[in-house]
Amino acid sequence: MNSLRRIGSVTAKEFKHLARDRLTLGMIVMLPLIQLLLFGYAINTMVRNIPIAVVDLSNSAVGRVITEQVRVTQVVEITAHYATPAEARDAIIAGRVRAALVLPEDLPHRVANGTTVGQWLVDGSDTMVGSALLGLRQMPLHLEAGTPAGAYQAQAPSFEIALFFNPERRSQVNIVPGLTAVILTMTMILFTSVALVREREKGNMEMLITTPIRPLELMVGKLVPYIFVGTLQISIIIGLGWTVFDVAFLGDYLNLAVITFSFIGASLTLGLLISTQAKTQMQAMQMTVFVLLPSILLSGFMFPYDAMPVAAQYIAEALPATHFVRLIRGVYLRDAQLGQLAPDILWLLGFTAVMLTVATLRFQKTLD
Incomplete structure (x- = not known):
């Protein structure tokens, strides 16, 4: 009986502690609520609205009909038109589009003869996107071919497929660079999130306050060691990715360092x-x-970014990991150059400046 009374006292004390700790209480309620609603709404394994480009070398009515029939599948969203396949390939390398539909000059003749009517140039580094676009290879086409047969329906594959960067469709090619973003996110945020808290819990904060060090200097000093930690981690990931999983680094190491x-x-x-x-x-x-x-x-590490609802994409854009997944896959797998990746790099630099400023101002307030 006394044992139950003591257990009850400790339990009551713990409930009171949770009730007074507003942050923990909020996390208990809001963490499952927000994340269930957010992820249940945002995560979609059915790939849709993949941004693609069209290169219509035929400039014909048949080409426009094929383009429209591809668009209405809703698997893709046509976001650009280019004059040459080379321009489309550059756009794929830069990450502006995930694929390009190339229609040849002799397209009407191909339609009349019932042969392959075009080619898909696909960024195969994302296997889910590649698989979705491979599904369009068998897409039947209903076209007026100008022959006695009237309407033509492709019996053979309608399009050829060229998978860039991952022709073997190996999942490791997509996962290894993405894991770089996940691992760095987990370690970098976790290490520094406890940095100032640890100083308070050990009683060192009072000593730091009495020194001439300024808040900004303290913040930068806290960051510098972990920059080396992050550099070591990405070196390990790239080395093991190459030796163990045979995912070769195709980019420039200076570009890798910048991103x-x-x-x-x-x-x-x-x-x-x-x-x-x-x-x-x-x-x-x-x-x-x-x-x-x-x-x-x-x-975009586990599920295609393009398949998410627009509201979820806005949330994703606020996360540094979203931008780095694009950057690391661009440099790692496609040998993309800094100029092609400038929007995401500038966003990360701006985010760093804003977060450092806000953290410094908040630390100054705690000194008052």
Whole structure:
């Protein structure tokens, strides 16, 4: 009986502690609520609205009919037109489109003879997107061919498919670069989210306040060691990806360094902002999980970004991991250049500046 009374006292004390800890209480309720609604709405394995380009060398009515029949499948969304296949390939490398439909000059003649009517140039580095576009290879076409047979329906595959960057359709080619973003997100944000909290819990904050160091200097000093940690981690990932999974790095190492430091800076400063908000290391870890799960599920690492609803895409765009997934796959697999990736790089740099400024201002307020 006394044992039950003591257990009841401890239980009551723990409930009171949870009730007073508003952040933990909010996480208990809001974490499953928000994430279930968000992910249940956003995650979609049925790939739709893949951005593609069209290169219609025939400039014919038949070409326009084929283009419209491809569009109404809703698997793709035509976002650009190019004059040559080379321009379309550059757009695929830059990540502006995921594929290009090339219709040859002799398209009416091909339609009349019942032969292959065009070619898909596909970014095969994302296997789910590649598989969705491969499904269009067998798409029947209903066209007026100008022959006695009247309407022509393709019996053989309607299009040829050229899979760039991953012709073998190996999932490791897509996963290894994406894991770089996930691992760095998890470690960089988690390490720095507990940085200031750890100083408070160990009683070192009072000593830091009495030193001449400025808040911005303290923030930068907290970040520098983890930049080297992130560099070591990405070196390990690339090395193991090459030796163990046979995923070769095709890009330029200088470009890799630029995008990696941009992303590390964004992740570290986000962790610092969390550190200025959390009161304990447990709270910091809980808040990190709140960022980590959307970064894994909405960044395009596991599920195609283009298949998400527009509202979910807006949320994904606010996450540094979304931009880095595009960058690392572009440099790692497609040898994309910095100029082609400039929008995502500039976004990460701007995010870093904003988060560092906000974290510094919040830290100054805690000194008052």
